[in-house]
Amino acid sequence: MHVDNSHHLIAAAQQRHETTRAKATQALRDLDREGGAVTFQIVAQKAEVSRSWLYTQPDICVEIRRLRDLQRGSAGSPLPAPQRATEASLLRRLEVANARARDLTTENQQLRKQLEHALGRARASTAERRPGGAA
Known part of the structure; x- marks a missing residue:
C-alpha cells in the first residue's frame, strides 16, 4: 500500500x-x-x-x-x-473655484451697475449741452 x-x-x-x-x-x-x-x-x-x-x-x-x-x-x-490629488483636495479645490466664481459674478454685477450709471450721466450731460437741452 x-x-x-x-x-x-x-x-x-x-x-x-x-x-x-x-x-x-x-x-x-x-x-x-x-x-x-x-x-x-x-x-x-x-x-x-x-x-x-x-x-x-x-x-x-x-x-x-x-x-x-x-x-x-x-x-x-x-x-x-x-x-495624485486626493478626493478631499479635489473637493477643496472645487469649493474654492465655486467661491471665486460667485465673487466674480458679484463683482461683474457691480461693474455693470457702475457702467449703467456712468453711461446715464454721460448721456444726460450730452443732452444738457445740446441746443434745446432735449435728448
Whole structure:
C-alpha cells in the first residue's frame, strides 16, 4: 500500500500560487508608485507571470483595470500615486473655484451697475449741452 503524500503537492502548489500573487501585487504597486503605464502585458512582464493567469485573478484583474482607466482619464503621462490629488483636495479645490466664481459674478454685477450709471450721466450731460437741452 502506498502512503498518500498528496498534501505535500497541495502545499507546494498553494505556496507557488501565493508567491505568484505576491509578485503580481508588487508589480502593480511599483507601477502605480512610479507612475508607469499599467496594462496586463506590462504587469505580466514585470511580475514574470502570464497574462492569462492575471485574467483568472479577479481582484488583480479589477485593480489593473482601475489603474489603467485612471491613467487613461488623465491627459499626458500618468502621475505616480503620491503625486495624485486626493478626493478631499479635489473637493477643496472645487469649493474654492465655486467661491471665486460667485465673487466674480458679484463683482461683474457691480461693474455693470457702475457702467449703467456712468453711461446715464454721460448721456444726460450730452443732452444738457445740446441746443434745446432735449435728448
